Amino acid sequence: MGSCLFCKIAAKEIPSQFIFEDGEALVFKDINPKAPTHVLVVPKKHIARLSASTDGDRALLGHLQRVAARVAESLGLDSFRLVTNNGVGAGQTVDHLHYHLMGGRAMQWPPG
Ligand code: 5GP
Ligand code: ZN
Numbered sequence: 001m002g003s004c005l006f007c008k009i010a011a012k013e014i015p016s017q018f019i020f021e022d023g024e025a026l027v028f029k030d031i032n033p034k035a036p037t038h039v040l041v042v043p044k045k046h047i048a049r050l051s052a053s054t055d056g057d058r059a060l061l062g063h064l065q066r067v068a069a070r071v072a073e074s075l076g077l078d079s080f081r082l083v084t085n086n087g088v089g090a091g092q093t094v095d096h097l098h099y100h101l102m103g104g105r106a107m108q109w110p111p112g
Contacts, residue, residue: 006096010044019075024060025067027101036104037075041068041082047097049086068101077103083111 080103
């Protein structure tokens, strides 16, 4: 996955503002934030999108949600939104699974 942007960020080949990192996951600030807090929760493993995950990724997917919850708590967010855009039609622009963790303002529902 040599050309994948988030694989390069995970490999520290491209700088980003890291919030959290462990063996399987990393969290870094979105370069174009859409909320006062907007970070990306990303697996180090290259998975193009949620629909490209397999049953073998179940533990990793669960881990990512726990990381999101812990990071939200560490950032002082009691209300937040966790969302993934799966496919171009849903707004996905980077083909490496990521969850947007957003908070710090009122959220609209449904999202556009
Ligand atoms: P998507 O549109 O795929 O759901 O989300 C991709 C996100 O990645 C966007 O919110 C965009 O601002 C962010 N992004 C794109 N390039 C970079 C980058 O080089 N660094 C960081 N930190 N975020 C990026
Ligand atoms: Zn990747």
